[in-house]
Amino acid sequence: MCRIAIYLGPEIALKALLTLPEHSLLKQSWQPRELKYAKLNADGYGYAWFDEENRPLRYVFSEPIWADPNLHELAAGLSSDLWMAFIRSASEGFGNHTANTQPFRTEHLVFMHNGYIETFNHSIRTQLLHQLPHQIQTEIQGNTDSEYLFALIRWLSSQHPNSSLPDLLTRCLEWMDTHLEDEKALLNLALSDGNSVAACRHAFNDDAPSLYYSTEDSNFPDGAQLIASEPLDAAETWHRVPESHILYLRRTHTPELRTL
Amino acid sequence: MCRIAIYLGPEIALKALLTLPEHSLLKQSWQPRELKYAKLNADGYGYAWFDEENRPLRYVFSEPIWADPNLHELAAGLSSDLWMAFIRSASEGFGNHTANTQPFRTEHLVFMHNGYIETFNHSIRTQLLHQLPHQIQTEIQGNTDSEYLFALIRWLSSQHPNSSLPDLLTRCLEWMDTHLEDEKALLNLALSDGNSVAACRHAFNDDAPSLYYSTEDSNFPDGAQLIASEPLDAAETWHRVPESHILYLRRTHTPELRTL
Amino acid sequence: MCRIAIYLGPEIALKALLTLPEHSLLKQSWQPRELKYAKLNADGYGYAWFDEENRPLRYVFSEPIWADPNLHELAAGLSSDLWMAFIRSASEGFGNHTANTQPFRTEHLVFMHNGYIETFNHSIRTQLLHQLPHQIQTEIQGNTDSEYLFALIRWLSSQHPNSSLPDLLTRCLEWMDTHLEDEKALLNLALSDGNSVAACRHAFNDDAPSLYYSTEDSNFPDGAQLIASEPLDAAETWHRVPESHILYLRRTHTPELRTL
Amino acid sequence: MCRIAIYLGPEIALKALLTLPEHSLLKQSWQPRELKYAKLNADGYGYAWFDEENRPLRYVFSEPIWADPNLHELAAGLSSDLWMAFIRSASEGFGNHTANTQPFRTEHLVFMHNGYIETFNHSIRTQLLHQLPHQIQTEIQGNTDSEYLFALIRWLSSQHPNSSLPDLLTRCLEWMDTHLEDEKALLNLALSDGNSVAACRHAFNDDAPSLYYSTEDSNFPDGAQLIASEPLDAAETWHRVPESHILYLRRTHTPELRTL
Numbered sequence A, B, C, D: 001m002c003r004i005a006i007y008l009g010p011e012i013a014l015k016a017l018l019t020l021p022e023h024s025l026l027k028q029s030w031q032p033r034e035l036k037y038a039k040l041n042a043d044g045y046g047y048a049w050f051d052e053e054n055r056p057l058r059y060v061f062s063e064p065i066w067a068d069p070n071l072h073e074l075a076a077g078l079s080s081d082l083w084m085a086f087i088r089s090a091s092e093g094f095g096n097h098t099a100n101t102q103p104f105r106t107e108h109l110v111f112m113h114n115g116y117i118e119t120f121n122h123s124i125r126t127q128l129l130h131q132l133p134h135q136i137q138t139e140i141q142g143n144t145d146s147e148y149l150f151a152l153i154r155w156l157s158s159q160h161p162n163s164s165l166p167d168l169l170t171r172c173l174e175w176m177d178t179h180l181e182d183e184k185a186l187l188n189l190a191l192s193d194g195n196s197v198a199a200c201r202h203a204f205n206d207d208a209p210s211l212y213y214s215t216e217d218s219n220f221p222d223g224a225q226l227i228a229s230e231p232l233d234a235a236e237t238w239h240r241v242p243e244s245h246i247l248y249l250r251r252t253h254t255p256e257l258r259t260l
Helices: A014-018 A025-030 A071-077 A124-131 A145-159 A165-179 B014-018 B025-030 B071-077 B124-131 B145-159 B165-179 C014-018 C025-030 C071-077 C124-131 C145-159 C165-179 D025-030 D071-077 D124-131 D145-159 D165-179
Strands: A002-013 A045-050 A056-061 A079-088 A110-117 A185-192 A196-201 A212-214 A225-228 A245-250 A256-259 B002-013 B045-050 B056-061 B079-088 B110-117 B185-192 B196-201 B212-214 B225-228 B245-250 B256-259 C002-013 C045-050 C056-061 C079-088 C110-117 C185-192 C196-201 C212-214 C225-228 C245-250 C256-259 D002-013 D045-050 D056-061 D079-088 D110-117 D185-192 D196-201 D212-214 D225-228 D245-250 D256-259
Touching: A002 A014, A002 A025, A002 A071, A002 A110, A002 A185, A002 A196, A002 A245, A014 A025, A014 A045, A014 A071, A014 A079, A025 A079, A056 D071, A071 D056, A079 A110, A079 A185, A110 A145, A124 A145, A124 A165, A145 A165, A145 A185, A165 A185, A165 A196, A165 A245, A196 A225, A225 A245, B002 B014, B002 B025, B002 B071, B002 B110, B002 B185, B002 B196, B002 B245, B014 B025, B014 B045, B014 B071, B014 B079, B025 B079, B056 C071, B071 C056, B079 B110, B079 B185, B110 B145, B124 B145, B124 B165, B145 B165, B145 B185, B165 B185, B165 B196, B165 B245, B196 B225, B225 B245, C002 C014, C002 C025, C002 C071, C002 C110, C002 C185, C002 C196, C002 C245, C014 C025, C014 C045, C014 C071, C014 C079, C025 C079, C079 C110, C079 C185, C110 C145, C124 C145, C124 C165, C145 C165, C145 C185, C165 C185, C165 C196, C165 C245, C196 C225, C225 C245, D002 D025, D002 D071, D002 D110, D002 D185, D002 D196, D002 D245, D025 D079, D079 D110, D079 D185, D110 D145, D124 D145, D124 D165, D145 D165, D145 D185, D165 D185, D165 D196, D165 D245, D196 D225, D225 D245
Parallel strands: none
Antiparallel strands: A002 A079, A002 A225, A045 A056, A045 A079, A110 A185, A185 A196, A196 A245, A212 A225, A245 A256, B002 B079, B002 B225, B045 B056, B045 B079, B110 B185, B185 B196, B196 B245, B212 B225, B245 B256, C002 C079, C002 C225, C045 C056, C045 C079, C110 C185, C185 C196, C196 C245, C212 C225, C245 C256, D002 D079, D002 D225, D045 D056, D045 D079, D110 D185, D185 D196, D196 D245, D212 D225, D245 D256
């Protein structure tokens, strides 16, 4: 269980998203409001953005966000028009090191997962070991359910190369629906290709983690589209994403909410 | 590529093996003499021993051994009659974090690998993903060739439960012989169950890393049986393990050298 | 603000103090009950014990105790008849690294401080820079109020070499009383020489942090003397140390409670 | 003993200085050519640049540069027209943690020191503890000779507020000349205020570490002014800074070489 924050809009310094809001991810690391299965998000953090050729860049730190000696200076020095940020609450058995720290990224995509899959090692991981192409399996570096979910999405993407980001999330959830039995699976997922972002709020056999969006948070510039596990500022400018919905952000559109 | 040191004999403090010898692992971390494919062993270190019920205990640190603030005090405070110690030189692509730091251990066994498997991700890892039982695959936490080798040994052990430690190493090398093509595979392996230790010096398609043993190093107590990648003290009391041999240490025997 | 636990008695494994009790320091790291100025103790931890020649040995880790990959195996593998253990909640401005992680130790003494000194840099640190002998100042490696308090105690010890441990704590508090103005100073201090332990509960211009002791906790062997910021087990076997008191543990006595 | 690299010129990505050159700092960390008192620079690294209001920003990492999971992505994502970069070889007694990792910076200045002061704790540190204003002493967070040298420079700057950067380095060396006896002191220093850079090559009672500069390295843009402990590329475009000289870089001038 973790917390995420996503920004698409005019270029801003990272700190505007990560540390300055009243209920920033920095604050949510030790004082989250709506975390169900944990008390803290103190097992590392990270963020991703895209370079001028639209390739992902990423920073990860395996200790609590507040303990990072570089937090405030990188947050002041890095600017982008798209941010994907993550604070981690590690699930049992998934060690606190950088191979297990989100966001994950490949050459084109950035992925984040807020949630967990119950008895992952004995159910979904085993099934994915059967089905995933070996090439994709060999790219896995850690052992989290989240990294395997991203591997699943890359496999689905290779099979359906023209899928939009919301399509990929939908296919991922469909695969999970087919392969889960009665294990709980909390699956708030977010995916970006540098131009757009899709994020879903969904769970099987349990309630989904909280998820919100806003285009009216006055602490961000006009044109900002925001997604976060918990409202970053005054709650009245944020809207709850309903369960089993996908939110789709594009530069030239207002946020689009789709049912799954 | 890495360096290892192993001790079986009367109880000694860890420092007698790890830091005090003239050419200790601490020294070999920055000034190894016989390392072929690297210049340093500065990518972490670790050691393992066994508790009174013969269960492995282990310490790992993902930074250089000399940078560990706890090195000298733990090395003074921990004593055992069996030590398996390791300093790491990471191969490209295998990140510097504790999930990739040796020794590895399960409930009964401790394992160390000094060497590497060329193009591992595209050959042996793919084949192991085909063959290893999923239960054993799900125990893998990092992404090194070494951890997969240990998974292979555990699988072989489950299939041949009465195998001795040298038998398990032999079976592992036989499996590799069958599945390798012309990739280089440097496979100095060491395995212990708390009572005995087996270590082999072997490579496919290349020379094996250096390996030595001694029962006469005057800095260790009578009855000491030692194995190390490089002699820990004056070389004349150490013997080179010939290539393609296994060394077998037991409490009640002198070291036994077997051809593979 | 932090939490401490101290044990004197028959030899026990570290885990009996650190991780096994129902309200162990591991639990208090993320769920303390009586912490006033913080919500967590997730800024590192450490413990100290003594070797056969009565010299301190120490382990420190600058990340949360639960994130230490070596926590459980060292806690099982290390045994002693005297333990000083600490979990840290860093005060603002005192970085999360091992030079700032307690316990501190010199050749003969182990020291822990639970509390903080308000506006330390602008008052007490400046005054100590005037008064401490330069030799003692040059032994300081980090920048915490706690490390300066230990330097003060070493200076007092050099001036009054026959002082008992409670005397040293008393002298330290007297020095503070003389030099503090109206700054808050929370000063739960603990000091050990390997044979005995003194711990005080005291504050200037505020309430002191919580502190308890027990000789009847049924999860520890007969003869155990325990001190902890919060009861480690069922509260009815633990007694609150009154404010402005020193508790003195010796091997051959029952705990002695003295007024300051 | 360490290695440094400095860039002033048209805006470039950090990687152009830190990782791409044939003999980059990344390479010099494990294969330096002219390091005298050490074999490696594997005890951390860091870099500094300036924001639009000319305030220093800084990144530090206490492990080897090659072990940083964020090295290549930050080096690609950060751009500036002024870079100060550092790889560390720790002197005995100065722990491997971020409070001891260079560059150091205050609100206006960035400082780097390549060298060491013999018996620092027993000579210069003691004298500085006498002379430095307490306010400046309380800003010290670690225990390296380098951090005390920067404190000395800040004190000199407060006493001579109109001094140029070369003047401050000269005053620092004069103070050292007055206070050193026959201890070796290797003092390659570099100082920047965001607009200009001064770097000196000097030692007392020993030879100074190597230092070079270039304005003609073809891998950098026209207008680049470079300083480095070892030439970053083909040596013929780099010039040795003579001992006891200061090099002064300004945006609107060619590099100026002054005798001390």
